Amino acid sequence: MARRPGRPGVDGAVLSATDPTGTEPLTTADGHLLLELLALPTAGPLEGGTPRLWEAQRVYAAAAAPLGFTVARHAAPDRAWAELPDVPLPVRGAAADPGFLTEQPSLLLRLGRPGTPRERTVMFNVHLDTVAGLEPVRHDPATGTFHGRGAVDAKGPAVALLAGIRAALAERPGLADRLAVLVQAVAGEEGGALGTIGTRPLVAAGHYGRLNVFCEPTGNLALTHCTAAMTARITTDGQDAVDDQPAAGHNATVLLGFLAQHLAGAITPGDGRLCIAGLHTGHLHNRVYGRGELLLNLAYPDRATAARLEHAVTEALADGLRAFADRFAANPLLARTAVDAARITRLDWLKRGLPALERPTGERWLPALLARAGIAEWPAGEPGFTCDAIWLAGHPGTGTVVLGPGTLAGNHAHAEGEFVRTTELAGFARSVRDLLAAFDAGPHTGPPTDRPTAVPHPQSAQEARAACR
Secondary structure (H helix, E strand, C coil), rough: CCCCCCCCCCCCCCCCCCCCCCCCCCHHHHHHHHHHCCCCEEHHHCCCCCCCCHHHHHHHHHHHHHHHCEEEECCCHHHHHHHHCCCCCCHCCCCCCCCHHCCCCCCEECCCCCCCHHHHEEEEEECCCCCCCCCCCCEHHHHHHEECCCCCCHHHHHHHHHHHHHHHHHHHCHHHHCCCEEEEEEECCCCCCCCCCCCCHHCCCCCCCCEEEEECCCCCCCCCCCCEEEEEEEECCCCEEEECCHHHHCHHHHHHHHHHHHHHHHCCCCCEEEEEEEECCCCCCCEECCEEEEEEEEEEEHHHHHHHHHHHHHHCCCCCCCHHHHHHCCCCCCHHHHHHHHHHHEEEEEEECCCCCCCCCCCCHHHHHHHHHHCEEEECCCCCCCHHHHHHHHCCCCCEEEEECCCCCCCCCCCCCCEEEEHHCCCHHHHHHHHHHHHCCCCCCCCCCCCCCCCCCCCCCHHHHHHHC
């Protein structure tokens, strides 16, 4: 990989080319590439940003070119993908603006001989969009850390991915003649889009392999199942009132606050997860707000859990409204709110119906492959998380792994102070190298024999729309 100068205003001191700390297969050029990507803001419109994803993906493609990668596709998604009924409501609403999708292209890189069968193909997926919140971009040689938005989620993993592929090519001559390697560098992972306009169209077009690796912070442990998530919105549409006559209106603040506590105690997530999220009515002190909203996010590992949680939200909301009416009917300040609570409160779903990547019951070659590569699996009792890997759910003859450096909480992903350690990136690069070597060695690459009969999967937005009905 050619050396890249540090971007103006960014500390250019990066990894030592002599690697005195044992961080091979990373190089100085890899550090420069990461700093260059971190300096490009790529938070999407759903995060309130104006992303420079086209530029970031061109930089990434240029870094991959010396390894033999060619650009197979670099384009924004067709609008039809944003209009599917299972696409999160904020995405569908934002797509009404023609510029929304234009700003969120995805890049597909390919290495290997044309016509290489899927049984000999490995796909890596990494997202270059980030959450909002600019973080100072810097490298600290003393601590061996890179700082900036996307350092661990997921620009750092994107750079380490190329380093790992480079190491595999160096250690296994002719690898690109025997295997095909796809790299999806996508948009639309953050902001609640969940891959519906980035990863999903690429997978639907057949750009995936026998082995599929989604580069997310897992502590370099192989996670083979992923939750999906749905978002419930509870709104009140009542009448405001002046603070001198608070009983004259509907108090959405008290009602929604009561419901938030009731739902937190009444819903048992079981194998899923419940997050009582944003609650908003207003900012001023001298009025009673009659309108507001409460958001709930629910993660689920399978469709049965999703159906149970959806029913639980509906039932718990009805119980909560009854409990509110009983408690406050005799309160002079809240009597009107109590009487009208059920009438002015509504439940709808911003996000619902997305697939989860369930724990694999077939593909017995996958645990063996991970063991040969020396990659430990995610602890059995530890819950997974939600990412774009859900779009490989139900694809027979494939194995899917979520794997990457650092952890979401430990490295402050989505939070102030996001960072990644050089040693974490190097460890992931070695895992990529060893995974490709193990895959190249087989013998899992023959026709799958331990999966049920293949079911058809949508190859276009039109077919996906029909499947959603």
